[in-house]
Amino acid sequence: MKTIINPNRKIWASILKRPTQNMENIELTVNQIFDDVKRHGDAAIKKYTELFDGASQQCNMVTEEEMELASNLVLEELKRAIKLAKSNIEKFHQAQKTDKLEVETTPGVVCWQEKRPIEKIGLYIPGGTAPLFSTVLMLAIPATIAGCKDIVLCTPPNKEGKVANEILYTAKLCGIDKIYKVGGIQAIAGMTFGTKTMPRIFKIFGPGNQFVTVAKQLATKYGVAIDMPAGPSELLVVADQSAQAAYVASDLLSQAEHGVDSQVVLVSSSEAFIKRVQNEISKQLLDLPRKAIAEKAISNSKFIYMQQETDALDLINAYAPEHLIIATKNNDYFVDNILNAGSVFIGNYTPESAGDYASGTNHTLPTNGFSNVYSGVNLDSFTKSITFQNISKQGLKNIGPAIELMAEAEGLQAHKNAVSIRLKDIS
Ligand SMILES: NC(=O)c1ccc[n+]([C@@H]2O[C@H](COP(=O)([O-])OP(=O)(O)OC[C@H]3O[C@@H](n4cnc5c(N)ncnc54)[C@H](O)[C@@H]3O)[C@@H](O)[C@H]2O)c1
Ligand SMILES: N[C@H](CO)Cc1c[nH]c[nH+]1
Ligand SMILES: [Zn+2]
Numbered sequence: 001m002k003t004i005i006n007p008n009r010k011i012w013a014s015i016l017k018r019p020t021q022n023m024e025n026i027e028l029t030v031n032q033i034f035d036d037v038k039r040h041g042d043a044a045i046k047k048y049t050e051l052f053d054g055a056s057q058q059c060n061m062v063t064e065e066e067m068e069l070a071s072n073l074v075l076e077e078l079k080r081a082i083k084l085a086k087s088n089i090e091k092f093h094q095a096q097k098t099d100k101l102e103v104e105t106t107p108g109v110v111c112w113q114e115k116r117p118i119e120k121i122g123l124y125i126p127g128g129t130a131p132l133f134s135t136v137l138m139l140a141i142p143a144t145i146a147g148c149k150d151i152v153l154c155t156p157p158n159k160e161g162k163v164a165n166e167i168l169y170t171a172k173l174c175g176i177d178k179i180y181k182v183g184g185i186q187a188i189a190g191m192t193f194g195t196k197t198m199p200r201i202f203k204i205f206g207p208g209n210q211f212v213t214v215a216k217q218l219a220t221k222y223g224v225a226i227d228m229p230a231g232p233s234e235l236l237v238v239a240d241q242s243a244q245a246a247y248v249a250s251d252l253l254s255q256a257e258h259g260v261d262s263q264v265v266l267v268s269s270s271e272a273f274i275k276r277v278q279n280e281i282s283k284q285l286l287d288l289p290r291k292a293i294a295e296k297a298i299s300n301s302k303f304i305y306m307q308q309e310t311d312a313l314d315l316i317n318a319y320a321p322e323h324l325i326i327a328t329k330n331n332d333y334f335v336d337n338i339l340n341a342g343s344v345f346i347g348n349y350t351p352e353s354a355g356d357y358a359s360g361t362n363h364t365l366p367t368n369g370f371s372n373v374y375s376g377v378n379l380d381s382f383t384k385s386i387t388f389q390n391i392s393k394q395g396l397k398n399i400g401p402a403i404e405l406m407a408e409a410e411g412l413q414a415h416k417n418a419v420s421i422r423l424k425d426i427s
Contacts, residue, residue: 001278003271003303006311016319018234018368019261019300026214033185034192034218041195048186055161055181060197062163062179070168082170085358086137092360093142096379108395115383117147118225120199122191123176124206124216125155127183129259129293131164132207138362138377139205140174146382151176152199154191156183184208188215192224205377206230207364210261227381228374231367233258235352236265236321236341238312238334241273243327244348249280251325254353256297257290264301265319267312269328274303313337320372322365323352340372393426 007015036044042060050056102112123139126132136153143151153176155163163181171179180198182190194200203225204216213231220226235255239248252264268274281298288294306312313334316324320340327348328334335346342365345352356363365376375381391399400419407415 001281001298001301001303003274003278003305005271005305006307007304007315009314012315012318015302015304016265016315018232018263019297020210020232020368023210023214026210027218030185030211030214030218034189034215034222037186037189037195038193041190041193042197045182045186045190045195045198048184049157049182052184052186053156054159055157057157057161057181060181062168062181064177066163067168067172067177067179070163070165071172073165074169078166079169081358082133082137082166082173085134086141086173088358088360089137089141089362090145093145093362093379096142097145106395106398108392108398109389110391110395111387111389113385113387115146115380115385117149117383118203119148120150120201120203121148121152121382122201122204123151123153124183124187124204124208124212125153125167126206126208126212127156127158127164127167128209131155131167133164133166133170134357134363135206136167136170136174136176138364140171140176142362142377142379143205143382144175146379148382150199150201152178152180152191152201154180154182154187156187157181183212185211185215188212188219192219192222200224203227203382205364205381209259213367227364227377228366229368229370230364230377232261232263234263234265234322234367235325236267236316236319236323237325237327238267238316239273239277239325239327240268240329241270242329243273245273245276246280246284247348247351248277248325248327249284251352252277252298252301253281253284253288253294254351254356255323256294256301257288258293258297260293260296261300262297264297265304265321266302267304267306267315269305269307269309269312271305274305278303309333316341317372320369322367322371323355325350325352342366342371342376396422397426 100114104110125135190198191201205227207230213229216226233255237248255262256264317339322342324341325345326334343355355361362377366374400423403419404416
């Protein structure tokens with residue numbers, strides 16, 4: 001683990017490049033699978049499920065009996081933990097509901113905006129290297145609060161063609177019953193085109209590996225919306241001597257264990273502190289069941305000494321991390337000035353894992369620098385705003401002449417006429 005000392009701004013982009021695989025190869029695979037699923041529907045999905053997940057299945061839908069059985073197999077203690085997380089996630093997302101916004105812009109001209117749910121949505125739950133049942137909570141809860149009606153869930157099966165009990169239990173708890181044992185690119189393609197067994201949906205939500213993320217991006221070319229690119233997990237920690245090296249190491253490892261292409265970064269104004277964190281990482285790694293994955297991700301990670309807080313802030317904003325932990329003497333400076341981050345965790349007692357599971361915020365967040373333009377999943381992700389207006393006779397008298405003038409100046413006579421014909425009747 002090497003420390004980079006006060007890197008020059010010119011090399012920020014190159015040192016902070018994400019450890020993604022060759023995207024061109026992935027795009028090629030994604031295009032081929034999309035084409036195949038578009039032409040051959042379920043048969044193609046079956047073929048790729050066998051190829052990538054090693055599962056041979058006759059039916060790709062989870063049955064009611066499977067749901068029931070799975071729910072009975074989840075330990076009561078874990079069920080209680082899931083329910084606590086559900087309650088907090090519900091509270092935070094319920095509070096995101098906003099009232100109807102109404103403004104009388106000119107006397108007699110009333111404009112308002114109302115939110116309506118997206119009708120048909122698809123939730124992708126990662127399951128390649130770990131069955132992320134917490135993601136079911138993060139997607140199904142806001143979808144239900146927003147009022148989405150047709151919800152399907154896709155997740156990869158294991159080699160026996162089964163989905164983890166915890167995913168099925170959590171889905172049942174959240175009222176989701178249309179579950180497809182399909183993952184990866186083939187799941188995204190299935191929801192994009194629709195097949196005999198899978199419906200075509202309007203918007204796809206959820207995180208995934210690079211294959212899933214590139215597939216979601218391709219889905220947009222076929223008229224399906226997506227929440228955002230939410231790929232391999234990332235964490236940037238900015239910490240100084242006031243932080244606990246062991247805590248910081250545990251946070252960095254928490255995101256490193258997601259996958260070999262995860263990226264974690266430490267920025268600190270103390271070289272001695274960085275050294276302590278690196279030593280702690282080496283120690284803590286030894287006990288991790290996913291040691292090999294975390295070790296590979298750590299090898300791609302960056303430890304950066306930044307003498308000046310102002311430079312550190314600029315670097316963080318340029319990197320636009322998915323998660324940002326702030327543990328410094330001067331937390332307020334970073335909190336007040338951060339521009340680009342998916343979700344921020346403040347102080348020594350706010351591990352990033354809290355947001356992954358149970359504090360209430362959503363863990364489906366933009367990666368790969370996209371937090372400079374995208375928000376993480378929230379209640380609004382599941383709705384669209386419709387504007388309405390109702391203009392009285394007096395209202396049209398008030399703004400009509402301005403509309404007539406503007407329409408004429410744009411050379412759009414029919415637009416002007418639509419106002420003039422009414423004004424003639426009123427006056
Ligand atoms: N950004 C976020 O909000 C967020 C949240 C949770 C998890 N994540 C990330 O989600 C990812 C989950 O990844 P995962 O792999 O465990 O599960 P996954 O479900 O995303 O992907 C597994 C699927 O990938 C496909 N696949 C695997 N290798 C392939 C290949 N060579 N060619 C084509 N398809 C292939 C298979 O179909 C497999 O079912 C991790 O990278 C994790 O960091 C991100
Ligand atoms: N850290 C992931 C988001 O990048 C979310 C997650 C789910 N389970 C554990 N972690
Ligand atoms: Zn995580």
